[in-house]
Amino acid sequence: MKVYIRSAASISAQKTFKQAGFLNEVIEYTGTRLPVIEPDFKEYIDPKLIRRMSHVIKRGVAAASECLKEAEVDMPGAIITGTAFGCMEDTITFLTRIVEGNEEMLPPTAFIQSTHNTVAAQIALMLKCHAYNNTFVHKGVSFEHALLDAIMLLNEQEADNILVGGTEEMVDTSFKVLTRLGLYKRWPVSNLALMQTVSAGTIGGEGAAFFLLSDKADPANLAELSALKILFKPENIEQSIIALLKAHDLQPVDIDLLITGKNGDTRNDAIYQQVISAIFPEHPIANYKHLCGEYPVANSFGLWLAANILKNGSVPEVVLQRAAPNLKPKKILLYNHYQNKYHSLMLLDAV
Amino acid sequence: MSSAVYIVGLGVISSIGNNVEEHMAAFEREEAGMGEISKLDTIHKGELPVAEVKLTNDELIALTGLPENSSRTSLLSSVAAKQALDDAAIPALEQLRVGFVSANTVGGMDQSEDFFVDFLADNNKGKLRHVHEHECGSITEIVASQLGIHDIVTTISTACSSSANAIFHGARLIKNDLADVVIAGGADSLTKFTLNGFNTLMILDKEFCKPFDENRAGLNLGEGAGYLVLVSERVKHSLKKEAYCILSGYNNSNDAFHQTASSPDGTGSFMAMKGALAKAGLQPADISYINLHGTGTPNNDSAEGTAIKRVFDPYYPPMSSTKSYTGHTLGASGGIEAVFSVMAIKNQIIYPNLRFSTPISDLPFAPVTSFLKDQPVKHVLSNSFGFGGNCTSLIFSVA
Numbered sequence: 001m002k003v004y005i006r007s008a009a010s011i012s013a014q015k016t017f018k019q020a021g022f023l024n025e026v027i028e029y030t031g032t033r034l035p036v037i038e039p040d041f042k043e044y045i046d047p048k049l050i051r052r053m054s055h056v057i058k059r060g061v062a063a064a065s066e067c068l069k070e071a072e073v074d075m076p077g078a079i080i081t082g083t084a085f086g087c088m089e090d091t092i093t094f095l096t097r098i099v100e101g102n103e104e105m106l107p108p109t110a111f112i113q114s115t116h117n118t119v120a121a122q123i124a125l126m127l128k129c130h131a132y133n134n135t136f137v138h139k140g141v142s143f144e145h146a147l148l149d150a151i152m153l154l155n156e157q158e159a160d161n162i163l164v165g166g167t168e169e170m171v172d173t174s175f176k177v178l179t180r181l182g183l184y185k186r187w188p189v190s191n192l193a194l195m196q197t198v199s200a201g202t203i204g205g206e207g208a209a210f211f212l213l214s215d216k217a218d219p220a221n222l223a224e225l226s227a228l229k230i231l232f233k234p235e236n237i238e239q240s241i242i243a244l245l246k247a248h249d250l251q252p253v254d255i256d257l258l259i260t261g262k263n264g265d266t267r268n269d270a271i272y273q274q275v276i277s278a279i280f281p282e283h284p285i286a287n288y289k290h291l292c293g294e295y296p297v298a299n300s301f302g303l304w305l306a307a308n309i310l311k312n313g314s315v316p317e318v319v320l321q322r323a324a325p326n327l328k329p330k331k332i333l334l335y336n337h338y339q340n341k342y343h344s345l346m347l348l349d350a351v
Numbered sequence: 352m353s354s355a356v357y358i359v360g361l362g363v364i365s366s367i368g369n370n371v372e373e374h375m376a377a378f379e380r381e382e383a384g385m386g387e388i389s390k391l392d393t394i395h396k397g398e399l400p401v402a403e404v405k406l407t408n409d410e411l412i413a414l415t416g417l418p419e420n421s422s423r424t425s426l427l428s429s430v431a432a433k434q435a436l437d438d439a440a441i442p443a444l445e446q447l448r449v450g451f452v453s454a455n456t457v458g459g460m461d462q463s464e465d466f467f468v469d470f471l472a473d474n475n476k477g478k479l480r481h482v483h484e485h486e487c488g489s490i491t492e493i494v495a496s497q498l499g500i501h502d503i504v505t506t507i508s509t510a511c512s513s514s515a516n517a518i519f520h521g522a523r524l525i526k527n528d529l530a531d532v533v534i535a536g537g538a539d540s541l542t543k544f545t546l547n548g549f550n551t552l553m554i555l556d557k558e559f560c561k562p563f564d565e566n567r568a569g570l571n572l573g574e575g576a577g578y579l580v581l582v583s584e585r586v587k588h589s590l591k592k593e594a595y596c597i598l599s600g601y602n603n604s605n606d607a608f609h610q611t612a613s614s615p616d617g618t619g620s621f622m623a624m625k626g627a628l629a630k631a632g633l634q635p636a637d638i639s640y641i642n643l644h645g646t647g648t649p650n651n652d653s654a655e656g657t658a659i660k661r662v663f664d665p666y667y668p669p670m671s672s673t674k675s676y677t678g679h680t681l682g683a684s685g686g687i688e689a690v691f692s693v694m695a696i697k698n699q700i701i702y703p704n705l706r707f708s709t710p711i712s713d714l715p716f717a718p719v720t721s722f723l724k725d726q727p728v729k730h731v732l733s734n735s736f737g738f739g740g741n742c743t744s745l746i747f748s749v750a
Binding site for chain 2: 079084085086095099102103104107108112113117118120121124125127128129131135136142152155156173176177230233341
């Protein structure tokens with residue numbers, strides 16, 4: 001069985017949504033938190049509903065709609081989302097009201113929309129889609145587990161045209177708490193200089209990216225997702241990478257481009273450097289978190305990037321760490337880890 | 352892909368017991384777990400009954416060996432998951448691919464609530480150790496690490512159907528040959544967040560709940576955890592013990608009607624039950640017992656009842672809502688009720704639906720009202736429906 005990415009839609013800090021170009025106009029931000037460029041939600045959602053929806057719901061619904069539109073699919077065969085924090089805005093709103101109002105006179109809306117499955121549910125509701133609907137909430141591999149579920153559904157021939165997405169929203173409260181936990185840098189940096197200013201901490205981000213997966217070959221497919229491996233506390237990540245390549249009859253030399261989840265944090269990036277030195281010492285390398293920031297499902301942006309590189313047959317200058325002449329990748333390894341606890345590997349092929 | 356998935360281990364903790372045996376005894380005594388709030392610090396104490404696990408956090412910490420300040424959800428999860436794994440007693444587990452698929456709805460919210468009081472007063476205050484378990488995935492990670500599981504570890508959150516989906520996912524990991532053994536289920540502890548949330552929706556009964564009764568007035572919240580150990584056919588043959596049963600059918604469908612309310616004709620529940628029957632290759636008349644979602648809210652029981660009528664008419668198997676004992680344990684309910692479903696097959700019993708007196712006027716059936724022994728229980732249908740229209744049905748069958 002093969003798994004193809006038919007379409008991909010990403011709402012991020014960059015002009016990635018409904019754009020003719022492919023990262024040809026990069027936005028620079030200075031700070032430790034990247035915002036999201038909000039699309040015109042009226043195109044996708046009833047204006048009466050927009051007002052009540054939190055950012056993560058609006059972005060999720062819009063990205064899912066655009067993904068389906070680009071795939072020319074009206075009704076997906078399943079809807080699966082991944083998010084670590086879920087609907088943070090509504091969760092914080094309801095918690096704040098509980099504390100400030102001492103549990104009295106609480107309006108229900110924020111609670112109703114606070115459950116982690118709200119994005120997948122709202123997409124189903126909008127489409128009147130009664131199909132399989134699931135939400136994975138496992139920290140830095142929430143999106144990858146949603147993908148794995150989709151791959152299993154395709155393998156079981158239970159569904160086709162599966163809509164899979166990763167969504168995360170950053171609100172002031174979560175940014176403050178995560179800053180206190182030491183995730184972010186202590187001074188403002190330019191996101192475009194992030195990879196050159198390696199020090200403790202990264203920059204925060206948020207976003208929504210959706211993909212339509214199918215097992216059917218089609219000239220319109222963006223890429224083939226040939227392998228996905230999720231690892232929890234791997235003993236030796238280099239060995240895991242070699243094993244994955246071997247399982248697909250590949251050598252490191254067969255990989256045309258390595259995309260890593262480097263985020264400018266010294267300890268975080270040391271892991272990637274170790275892998276690069278050991279397995280990919282001369283390979284072309286690309287990074288993306290200076291464009292979208294770090295968040296638990298940031299690798300959904302990475303997958304959007306990889307799929308578009310393969311479709312376009314070119315690598316945008318802004319993501320390249322190490323270039324090569326006439327670089328037209330046919331095979332990409334996307335490697336991300338979250339706080340060195342959760343690692344994920346994806347192999348992607350041009351179609 | 353078509354190989355069977357066997358259930359070989361069970362673990363459960365709820366307001367009516369701290370292990371499987373205590374639950375079975377409580378069922379037979381027809382003793383419900385609801386009572387006045389004693390552990391949660393809330394203004395609703397004395398006004399809203401809940402079904403609390405009887406052990407305090409300190410007692411659970413002593414029992415599990417988890418650190419102080421652990422979320423109550425981690426503690427409950429640890430107790431039940433460990434029980435399930437011990438019960439399965441799988442030899443040479445370390446040589447197998449083991450997964451832990453756990454569900455919950457609000458992670459370590461009980462701790463986050465404490466943090467938030469100080470944080471709101473001053474954003475630089477609040478002890479950070481209280482937010483370490485905020486994410487749903489943290490609960491799973493803590494318990495997986497304690498059990499030494501690292502092959503596949505994941506968390507599902509689909510509101511009140513969460514742990515039914517975790518069991519469903521666990522079975523598919525085995526069928527897809529990605530795991531040999533999966534501990535699957537879920538946990539949720541009572542929090543101010545959920546208690547107040549359900550209270551704002553005005554669906555909490557101020558009395559003990561009366562699922563599927565014409566005069567039902569809402570649900571009682573509960574807490575707990577329930578896990579099954581699922582194994583492949585190959586692993587099952589390596590065990591010295593008999594498997595309890597198999598997971599023969601499952602389906603996940605979406606009601607796509609409203610964020611919180613169920614559709615009047617129970618579309619999602621109808622599709623979930625139909626789909627699970629088809630997956631198991633069974634007819635409605637083959638079902639020996641239905642463990643209802645049966646929260647006790649007017650809306651849920653009416654939609655679920657209508658869907659049952661559409662699927663089963665004119666044959667109605669015995670059915671009951673064990674939430675009349677445990678309250679609605681939210682993300683844990685699918686796991687806890689899966690344990691009850693499996694035990695119904697093992698012990699050939701049917702649980703009563705407590706406090707039932709008047710059948711719902713437009714439904715031609717009523718739940719079982721007394722504890723029944725020596726029943727021919729071969730196939731059990733367990734329903735779990737949640738916010739966001741997430742409807743999941745599981746079918747357990749004799750091995």
